Amino acid sequence: MRGIVSDLEVQRAYTPVSPVDAEGYFEVLIKIYEDGFMSRFVKTWKEGNTVCWRGPFGNCPYKPNQYEQLLLFASGTGIAPMVSLIQYIVANEEDETFITLVGCFRTFQDIYMKPRLQELAAYWNVKTLFVLSQEQDLTHLLWSYREKTYLGRINCDMVKNFVNSCRRKPFIMVCGSITFSKDVLNYLNQLGLPEDDYFVF
Ligand SMILES: Cc1cc2nc3c(=O)[nH]c(=O)nc-3n(C[C@H](O)[C@H](O)[C@H](O)COP(=O)(O)OP(=O)(O)OC[C@H]3O[C@@H](n4cnc5c(N)ncnc54)[C@H](O)[C@@H]3O)c2cc1C
Incomplete structure (x- = not known):
């Protein structure tokens, strides 16, 4: 996610937690740190705001039935x-x-x-x-x-x-x-x- 805090651009990674069949949306779980940069940006969000994301990055290394x-x-x-x-x-x-x-x-x-x-x-x-x-x-x-x-x-x-x-x-x-x-x-x-x-x- 990209955020702007005090005119500075910050980027942080978050893990999608949406169900596998989610279409047209994704969900993330974001912890807010009182003094965190991106956290300060997230705290300013209001319904209807637009936020910039790119990704997803990285492949899931897990293969079905790989482990018992x-x-x-x-x-x-x-x-x-x-x-x-x-x-x-x-x-x-x-x-x-x-x-x-x-x-x-x-x-x-x-x-x-x-x-x-x-x-x-x-x-x-x-x-x-x-x-x-x-x-x-x-x-x-x-x-x-x-x-x-x-x-x-x-x-x-x-x-x-x-x-x-x-x-x-x-x-x-x-x-x-x-x-x-x-x-x-x-x-x-x-x-x-x-x-x-x-x-x-
Ligand atoms: C692959 C990946 C996936 C992730 N997925 C998630 C996710 O699903 N959900 C989630 O909430 N987070 C996730 N994170 C963490 C996330 O990217 C951010 O690091 C987190 O949200 C904090 O960002 P921030 O800008 O708010 O805080 P920051 O400004 O980065 O600060 C975070 C905390 O560290 C402290 N801190 C900052 N700098 C220092 C320092 N130099 N010394 C000591 N303490 C310091 C701050 O006081 C604050 O409490 C993920 C990270 C990675 C790499």
């Missing part, structure tokens, strides 16, 4: 490419990959795209789990979330548990902040997973 199981770890807006990938898989009836998505956020309120994630979790091959670092207890969460939500920061035991509870040997993908990706990568190393078994965005 995917285990996806995402934090914050790192959920965007994961949603895209899951939508791509469930739109293809011949792709029977099992998917477990572990979404890490601070609070229940902070979970992005809840309705979309609920829709995806209804597919036979998709499971969504959440790790909330700043929630104190599960009692005020919707019932449908209590069983699939873990409290605290993601740690090595949780990662081990998620890996072990996969139905098949998983290929792991990680997308999030630098610290999040570093932490998860560290846990995968501690668990002795070979580098061929994971990919960090």
Whole structure:
């Protein structure tokens, strides 16, 4: 996306999260940073404004049925490419990959795209789990979330548990902040997973 802030042009990349069959539109999930350049531009938007985009760029390296199981770890807006990938898989009836998505956020309120994630979790091959670092207890969460939500920061035991509870040997993908990706990568190393078994965005 291209934006103009204080007469300066800024360009930033965003990941489309539209359904595979979207025609004539696309959707993006944009996090607003208080002091971010593009964020300041986005904050000025009013309905009816026109915004310049180019792309999409990059090919999805994923091939249908390439893996028996995917285990996806995402934090914050790192959920965007994961949603895209899951939508791509469930739109293809011949792709029977099992998917477990572990979404890490601070609070229940902070979970992005809840309705979309609920829709995806209804597919036979998709499971969504959440790790909330700043929630104190599960009692005020919707019932449908209590069983699939873990409290605290993601740690090595949780990662081990998620890996072990996969139905098949998983290929792991990680997308999030630098610290999040570093932490998860560290846990995968501690668990002795070979580098061929994971990919960090
Ligand atoms: C391939 C790709 C896909 C992406 N997809 C998405 C997406 O789907 N959704 C999404 O929200 N974002 C996505 N991003 C990130 C996005 O491109 C922007 O980086 C993000 O929106 C912040 O842009 P900004 O101009 O608002 O903030 P910036 O001005 O770039 O600043 C971002 C934050 O970093 C801090 N910061 C800036 N400069 C420094 C510095 N020198 N030292 C320390 N801190 C600093 C700022 O205070 C602010 O909090 C993607 C990035 C890539 C590369």
